[in-house]
Amino acid sequence: MSINIPRGTKDILPGEVEKWQIIEGKAKEVSARFNYKEIRTPVFEHTDLFQRGVGDSTDIVQKEMYTFTDRGERSLTLRPEGTAPVTRSYVENKMFGLPGQPVKLYYIQPMFRYERPQAGRYRQFVQFGIEAMGSADPAIDAEVISLAMTVYQELGLKKLRLVINTLGDAESRKAHKDALIAHFEPRIEEFCSDCQNRLTKNPLRILDCKKDRDHDLMKTAPSILEYLNEESKNYFDQVKTSLDDMNIQYVIDPTLVRGLDYYNHTAFEIMSEAEGFGAITTLSGGGRYNGLVEDLGGPATPSIGFAMSLERLLLALEAEGITLETEEDLDCYVVALGDEAKKKSISILNDLRNAGIKSDKDYLDKKMKAQFKAADRLKARFVAILGEEELSKGIINVKNMESGEQKEVRIEELSTFVKQGK
Template sequence: MSQYQAVKGTRDIFPEEAARWKYIEGVVHTLASLYGFSEIRTPVFEYTELFQRGIGSTTDIVGKEMFTFQPDVKGRSLTLRPEMTAGVMRAALQSNLLSSAPVHKLYYIGELFRKERPQAGRQRQFSQFGAELLGVSSPAAVAEVITLMMQVFESLGLHGLKLRINSLGDTEDRLRYREALQAYFTPFHDILDEASKERLEKNPLRILDSKNPALQELIAGAPRLYDYLNEVSVQDFEKVLFYLAERNIAYEIDYRLVRGLDYYCNTAFEVTSSELGAQDAIGGGGRYDGLARELGSGSDVPASGFAVGMERLLITMEKQGLFAALDAQGPDVYIVVQQVDLADHGLQIACRLRKAGIKTEIDLAARSMKAQMREANRIKASYALFIGMAEYSAGLYSLKNLATSEQTTLPLDAVVQLLLAPAEKEQLNS
């Protein structure tokens, strides 16, 4: 145990895992761009008020989970971003993006910070990728965002994910529903737990989210938000569902799904993975037209978005064995020299192979052949290239396929050609 260790709720990502991150990020970049989304990178900290206004002061995130600090006595309070959407919207409003063009499709990958007690699938520093589609109020916008998210999952090979969806209606719908809920729950005030009692006043919708077993029966009997939606909201929701069905995206309507953040309206959705344990939400999102107004824009800005938790995605993929091929990737060739005098020549060859675009590894510690071979095996090199005295004097090299143990002796040009062949094939395939 070393003296210093990573801060609670943070972790190191070592090379093998980093390769997995890169792979996922690559898929995200490719698909986002395929759908016409462009990357945005916003600061990891913002003025604290941004999150207080944007996310909502009644939420747990703002209430008790933010890493907030004061840079100096005069400075304004700052907070490490606990979610992405507020920052993206701030950036859009600040630079008047929507005056330059009516529609903006943005995506991001970045780190977030929440001061929660760590547990499976939950850390204090974590990462999300997501997309925000600004300026379009049509149900096609939410559908587009959901479709992109689901295609990322599909491309990564995930299966068994569950998409749940609901409509939260517009502001007036929710106001009426809120009253109905309060009227329903108030007689049962004594049965409610502390948290729910508080929510009864501040945000009764979130009582529906409670996992408290003692309340499940009561919650099941509560009035449905869906029944309080006006005509327009219903039509909007139906249209979203229509798009999903048309695209063969399986969903399940969950009338009790409400999202934690205050800014959602109309469509809200969540994707869960059964591989995750208690924290089973792998992604979620919805429509948040009111956020811009909250942030001081004169009016609402129609907006739809989703966010996916990278760590939870990684866990799910690992459990489903989706990294097997990636993990098996090693260098193309490992150079093995017979004796120390040939080490420099080996290094020369390594340089030449690398310049030719061949992933090449070589022992820098002048170890025995056996040690070199073990290393080649350990790092899963495809081939070993032997340089011995006999070959050296003849200008030849022995190339051994480490999977089949076949070995041939040939000049360097032929070696390069042979090693390059499978790499080219791979490129054609991808």
């Protein structure tokens, strides 16, 4: 009986994995340019971290987490998102005491959520995320948004739509929360059970419900923009001004909310408008979460971040017809004929690789013609042919596969010759 891959997961094979390496490399390069440092957190954490950090009213905590009890009777959960673990690490390692503030971090890590698999959405998926912790400057909100846009644009995406909103400060959110409860409560029985449970806990999340999005009360729900105090208005204005100064176009959507409980002030999503991309257009999203560090036992620390799905980024590239150029060519393929030549080819291949030259040889005892076919299949730039006669003279025949030109080269000079011809 064969064993297949678990539902909602995917093997990334050679030929495709190179595309992942390109986008991961771009994310790392842009992060370094913006002075963000990489952090790596454990694949699993104590379940309480996500219940407290993400919010027990969220779909993630209620329905999607992979939770298990270990042999010590501890409840642990596979990481469903990156912000709570990074914040836990920030508090536990006392990063708030570091001299360089704000602390600017990025991660590229697998996440795990039990949800219905569909295009670009898996039960194990990879997120690139940013967390800027320790600054209440609206300009850093714009910086975080700019970083995400830069990654997309430098990979070639053009059909992007940035949507922003503000959730206001605690005072503004409370006023908006009271208004939402008053708006939905008289007819809350018409909504799904999740929305009914959220009414008093977090009514803002009713606006994010997929089941009831077409309900008429959704269209007339009070907007957060109507309940912003002066401080929240000014903050949002400064974020917009910073985006304007960077020539980053955006659309304001007062109905935009994020699915996690810890957000306040700035919230944003970046969407693909590519034709045929699919019904779920969101590529990434994020926002400000000023209270999370404090909730996890640290000092009051204003913070902002985003998370970007690499699977959905690959789909967006495909939808826009963008091909990522991967380097699959081999520099040199060594063809050896005869027992002594085959023995010598081992040290020749080792010398080539030590010189930084991508190279390979036959390990299946193929005939010369079949070895040349293998070199063609691997797109080798040069083929180095070594027979018993060449070995006795200390030379090797090197063929340029593009020009067809062939030249005798001393064996000890092969690496230099190939490097010069690359």
